[in-house]
Amino acid sequence: MPPMTTSTRRRALLRTSSKRKSPGDxxxxxxxxxxxxxxxxxxxxxxxxxxxxxxxxxxxxxxxxxxxxxxxxxxxxxxxxxxxxxxxxxxxxxxxxxxxxxxxxxxxxxNPPKKSFEINSLNKDLQKLLWKNKVSFPKANAQLKLLGLVGGNKTKATPEVNQVEVHSDSLNGSDNLHLDYDNGKEAEPALITCTEKDCLEDASAVDPSRPLKKAKSLVDDERCLDDNNNGTYHMDKVFKEINVQNGPQEISPDSICSSKVDLSSKPHPRERKLIDFRGKLYLAPLTTVGNLPFRRICKVLGADITCGEMAMCTNLLQGHASEWALLRRHSSEDVFGVQICGAYPDTIARTVELIDRECLVDFVDINMGCPIDIVVNKGAGSCLLSKPMRMKSIIQAASCTINKPLTIKVRTGYFEGRNRIDSLISDISNWGASALTIHGRSRQQRYSKLADWDYIYQCARKAPDALQVLGNGDIFSYLDWNKRSAECPELSSCMIARGALIKPWIFTEIKEQRHWDISSQERFNILKDFVRFGLEHWGSDMKGVETTRHFLLEWLSYTCRYIPVGLLDVIPQRVNWRPPCYCGRNDLETMMASDSAADWIRISEMLLGKVPEGFSFTPKHKSNAYDRAENG
Incomplete structure (x- = not known):
């Protein structure tokens, strides 16, 4: 056999490599x-x-x-x-x-069924653009430039150009922001960095290594405007301009008219329409359990204002479907807000512009009090309480970017015994916030000890008239609600969090001014409604049934702490009580009081059938009313 020449060897290698398949294939x-x-x-x-x-x-x-x-x-x-x-x-x-x-x-x-639908879905074309970092944010970028938050104080003055556009490379893995000038000069790195790429434990992140598919249509920032670029929306975007702030009302498809909305005039931040929180029953944004079906339950039982679960800004800007699902709104939620969390003004400003452009919400709440380590370590949540200048930049940039009310949620401070919100409350109003919710615990306390309502009262009395102050912590009966409202008239309202998790009928008790000795069958009927709402939301197929079961079990890990009024020697129950083992008035009530996951699974099987083989459940939330203080 004659020896192979160089060209023959090369052709043989090419044939071999062409037949070889990549690991991805x-x-x-x-x-x-x-x-x-x-x-x-x-x-x-x-x-x-x-x-x-x-x-x-x-x-x-x-x-x-x-x-x-x-x-x-x-x-x-x-x-x-x-x-x-x-x-x-x-x-x-x-x-x-x-x-x-x-x-x-x-x-x-x-009777004809009542129209029920959900809005604020993530558009597939928009998701692809977010994946490719091809969505522009002119309003946010203009405000960031106006406030001097692009490039910082250490950068030299740049020559005048026709247009400056800020792109966040953090969406694609880089930590720096760059300025792209129309005059063709090389981009210079800005001083602002964005490194908060981690999501919360309850959000399943999209795999960043997945190949990006080509978008069907590349849509720039003016995709919502008509061809004449006269500042009007098409009909499919008019839905986002529906005003649902004038008292309780149902959102219906009939309310979407074919008229165009004029966007040429932007109101001053002081002229924007505010939400009156005074005397309203406000359901707090609750991670994992505060999902859409649970909020529907609370609306049926008397809640006035609802807010979605906390969503991470970076994940929203990356187009994570699991994070955008937290912005979904049901038609029964007549006054609805979304809560976002981020560490830097550019990230938050672009997120609120995106939400304002793509979703129908009544207000946007910025979380500056989340105590979770993964959030705080990235500079967001409670970490901002120790950085007042960054708080200022975030609130100013966000409030000037949207026309809707901007609210802030904080804790008393970062370390226990070092409260600081009272010294910032006037500034928070001047920076552009419409309302401030104060959780009466520090970050270091997490959920241990009772909330410091005296300090909340002190902050409410210091607040200017333009800022509504709401208190949060340990509201577990109508007597607690009445006490907080009577002791401090300057307080606009109280946010209800764990009280609604343990007994969502607390809204009914407050409105009817009574202790409801609810029976086990009535509680079971509420669980039935949750399951029905969950199957509508997550689906009635096998996957949807198991997703509904999972969130039902997460909720049951809280409801087991409820002690029936008829069994109490001292009324009302306190949220930090640790009930002993007891027998209920029937077997169902005893099972509902169990702190065993096996009993919670039995309740789920009564509603959703047998669990799959090998099924097990562990509550995701370890924090509860009995945890010890952690040092963060």
């Missing part, structure tokens, strides 16, 4: 083959229509199209009827619904 093929092998991974289009020909990808679809194999492995239907029948809508999950046997049953209710 093999993993993707492996994942697709495993997905195809599982008959339970039925194609969504096939499942919705019950027809194999409904999928336009045919044999190229990565999901299974084998209906016979799917029905052979599908678990038996759950008891009850499909939750979408009660709202008069066809079930979007088709044959994968765990109540699919009831889809052909007529609705028994004689």
């Amino acid at each position: 093999s993993s993707r093929e492996s994942g697709n083959s495993q997905e195809k092998k599982s008959a339970l991974h039925i194609c969504p289009e096939v499942a919705k229509n019950g027809n194999v020909d409904a999928c336009r990808y045919n044999n190229n679809c990565r999901f299974s199209h084998d209906l016979d194999a799917f029905f052979a492995q599908k678990p038996a239907d759950l008891e009850g009827s499909c939750p979408f029948l009660s709202v008069g809508e066809p079930c979007p999950y088709g044959i994968t619904c765990r109540f699919s046997g009831t889809h052909n049953n007529p609705v028994e209710s004689q």
